[in-house]
Amino acid sequence: MNYKTLRDFDLKGKTILLRADLNVPVQDGNVTDFTRIDRLKPTIDHLKNQAKKIIILSHYGRPKGKVDPEYSLEFLTPVLEQRWEAKIGFGSGTQEQISLLENVRFNAGEEENDKAYAKELASLGDLFVNDAFSAAHRAHASTEGITHYLPSCAGLLMEAEINALTQALEAPTKPVMAVVGGAKVSTKLSVLNNMVQKVDYLILGGGMANTFLHAQGHAIGQSLCEKDMADEAKHIMDSAQKAGCNIILPVDQVVVREFKENAPHEIISVGHITDDQESMDIGPASIQEIEKLLEGCKTVLWNGPMGVFEMKPFDNGTNKVAQKVAELTKSKKLMSVAGGGDTVSALDNAGVVDDFSYISTAGGAFLEWIEGKELPGVSALKQAASKAA
Numbered sequence: 001m002n003y004k005t006l007r008d009f010d011l012k013g014k015t016i017l018l019r020a021d022l023n024v025p026v027q028d029g030n031v032t033d034f035t036r037i038d039r040l041k042p043t044i045d046h047l048k049n050q051a052k053k054i055i056i057l058s059h060y061g062r063p064k065g066k067v068d069p070e071y072s073l074e075f076l077t078p079v080l081e082q083r084w085e086a087k088i089g090f091g092s093g094t095q096e097q098i099s100l101l102e103n104v105r106f107n108a109g110e111e112e113n114d115k116a117y118a119k120e121l122a123s124l125g126d127l128f129v130n131d132a133f134s135a136a137h138r139a140h141a142s143t144e145g146i147t148h149y150l151p152s153c154a155g156l157l158m159e160a161e162i163n164a165l166t167q168a169l170e171a172p173t174k175p176v177m178a179v180v181g182g183a184k185v186s187t188k189l190s191v192l193n194n195m196v197q198k199v200d201y202l203i204l205g206g207g208m209a210n211t212f213l214h215a216q217g218h219a220i221g222q223s224l225c226e227k228d229m230a231d232e233a234k235h236i237m238d239s240a241q242k243a244g245c246n247i248i249l250p251v252d253q254v255v256v257r258e259f260k261e262n263a264p265h266e267i268i269s270v271g272h273i274t275d276d277q278e279s280m281d282i283g284p285a286s287i288q289e290i291e292k293l294l295e296g297c298k299t300v301l302w303n304g305p306m307g308v309f310e311m312k313p314f315d316n317g318t319n320k321v322a323q324k325v326a327e328l329t330k331s332k333k334l335m336s337v338a339g340g341g342d343t344v345s346a347l348d349n350a351g352v353v354d355d356f357s358y359i360s361t362a363g364g365a366f367l368e369w370i371e372g373k374e375l376p377g378v379s380a381l382k383q384a385a386s387k388a389a
Contacts, residue, residue: 003162003381004153004388006043009127011050017125018047018155019142021132021361022058022076022100029075035344035361036134037083043131043155044084044098054098055124057142059135065108073103092124104142111140118145131155133162134362136377143377152384162378164358165369168337169198172299179290179321181205181304182342185212185229189236190371191303196240196247201293203248205282205306205317212237212249213270221255221273248290252283254307254314261311281307282317291324294334300325302338302356303370305346319350326355339366 020040025032047054061071073090077100080088089096104110109117118141122128128150130136135143136158146152154162168176176199182188185208195202204212207224214220215233240247251270255277256263267283282290294300302325309315328334338347339360347353360366365375 002385003378004151004385005159006046006129006153006155008153009151011047011127013052014126015053015055015124016047016051017121017128017146017150018043018054018056019128019130019132019135019146020056020058021134022056022073022080023060023135024076031076031079034079034083037080039157039361040131040155041084043129043157044086046156047129048086048097052097055092056098056100057104057121058100058132059105059110059140059142060103061105063103063105065105065111067106071103071105073100076100104140107141109141111138113139113141113145115145115148117141119149122146122149125150128152129155130377130381131157132377133158133360134365136362136375137365137368137373139376139380144380147380147384151388152381154381158381160358161360161362164337164360165366167335168299168301168358169370172198173335174299175200175297176299176301177201177203177293177297179203179205179300179302179304179306179325181208181306181318183207183224185226185233188304188367189232190373191367192236193239194370194372195301196236196245197243199245199301201246201248201297202240203290203293203321205250206304209249209282210279212247216249218271219273219275220279221275221277223253223255223273223277223279248293250279250282250286251289252285253279254281254283254317255279262313263311265314279307280311280314287317287320290321294321294324294328298334300334300336301370302336302347303340303343303367305342309342309346309349315346315349318346322347322350322352326350326352329357330355339363340370 063071077088077090087096089099178195178199210220210223210225212233215230256265306317307314309318329336336356337358
């Protein structure tokens, strides 16, 4: 392991600066998803039992470097108290063992990775613990800059994220399957180009599958498709062939003439779609093919849905494939890691969020990792560890 973790430090009597990601979804003043908060609890409990004081740093929303009451983190203190079963103070002058500082993005120096602001943050503690993998793709003062001025390590959540993604992509047990869905090829070009070099099977679903089908000369009717990306799709298919990666496209589709929930639909073989029809999901033959391939795989990396999972019954393809992955994971036949974009919502809809080996709450950071990019927040921890060695 080339970065330090909490277990590498004696925390007794220390003030810990903990970078968390509390940028949680909120509606009408209420948190609608507690996943990020709950996943921090093991680190909080570990620190609470050993450290003198814990000061939590986080961003929330996009206040653009100015104080904006709409993006204050103060509303979260009672929520954190309830979820973490601990007293939480707000601001730097509180007497509580755990305190939450105001939104770091209220200071323009945060997103600019300003050295003076990073030093100011570092002066508050004895050790920096980064437990915000979902913010690790940003080189900000509270994720990268601060590591130059304090001993630094990964928190338990950050460690779990890195270990899971490394096991799934950098050092996987083969054969490896990547399931990549979503609307557009253009937003996942880097992901696809990296995936074909590293996996044995690349399953494509959603609108991006239509782009590849179009590139192969198949009719796609009114289906979501980036026709201008056909050459890119052909390039990816050529790269896959050279790398020994099998790209698996739908062989049948669920199509409609009207884009709405429970719309009248039919199942057709790929290429038989009419000009007034639109693909909403993969069909049963496609599901069966993927399930059969899954039986022979050892590792699965999942990013994105197979169809328009937000509308029933067009979540069937995503649900069936996800449930097969979950079944194989529970029977210890498969290591499964998922994350990014709509993935968590799609797997939640399928009822399998607790049955994958690991589901990342990171969006952009997860995508950049599977693109093969080095994340500044992770690189900073590695550099801090090498300096301390």
